Amino acid sequence: MKIITTTEELQKLRKEIDGSVGFVPTMGALHNGHLSLIRQARDENEHLIVSIFVNPTQFLEGEDLDAYPRKEEADIRICELAKVDILFMPSISSMYEKDELCIGAPAIRGYILEGQKRAGHFDGMLQIVMKLLNISSATRAYFGKKDAQQLSLISQMVKNYFMSVSIVPCEIIRDESGLALSSRNIYLNSDEKGRALSLSRSLKEATKMIMSGEKSVVNIKENMHFHLKDIDSVEYVCIVDREFNIRDEIEIGDSIILVAGKVGGVRLIDNIWI
Ligand code: PAF
Secondary structure, three states: OEEEOOHHHHHHHHHOOOOOEEEEEEOOOOOHHHHHHHHHHHHHOOEEEEEEOOOHHHOOOOOOOOOOOOOHHHHHHHHHHOOOOEEEOOOHHHHOOOOOOOOOOOOOOOOOOHHHHOOOHHHHHHHHHHHHHHHHOOOEEEEEHHHHHHHHHHHHHHHHOOOOOEEEEEOOOEOOOOOEOOHHHHHOOHHHHHHHHHHHHHHHHHHHHHHOOOOEHHHHHHHHHHHOOOOOEEEEEEEEOOOOOEOOEOOOOOOEEEEEEEEOOEEEEEEEEO
């Protein structure tokens, strides 16, 4: 595995590669969720690039940029074992210059839910993903469904900017108790972890209702709020279609149920695709 730290080196190396290239962008602190993306990308492509970059422009003031978990050595080992060909770990100065041209999230879909709670986050996220997709010139890039709105906006960016990469949505990975894996789960103590399970439980209950014929978003959300009593503050419960238009009726095959909330100061999101 080659470890590359500058954009120039990666671009040079990329020109020498023939055949399909899978790309998995990450912010490190790799867990089994990342590993499932990496494995899928490994299986579906001749070459595999993974990036680790804690992108400052997608953290808002007061968010956990400095405290964001960093586990460089363990991450490198995981990538080696997963047979990554190129691990890209750039510095901030290699990725950004002063007074940059920016791209912005779309005015409606980019500013609801996560975009409303974390205004500006998606602008920074799209900016870095555009850079990373361009530098890696990937055939396919892999993103988890857990960050459903991120995934939807990246797909829209690729479409709107006529980019040639294929975006591959990957399944949410959960631990044995049902908690969706996230780098932030390490901040939860055991009581908080127990209470955090209400998120996935509320989604399961919603799915049960839908399977027994319920279509009304109002009724489903009411029932979910009932199951979310242990969450310290529920930020939103929402049902959208695959393009993040708000739904008032479930349509099987084109609905995503999303939930966000804080448990003991840790902000968690979860969702299920119906
Ligand atoms: O999902 C993430 O880890 C990040 O938002 C991403 C896509 C790597 C961009 O920094």
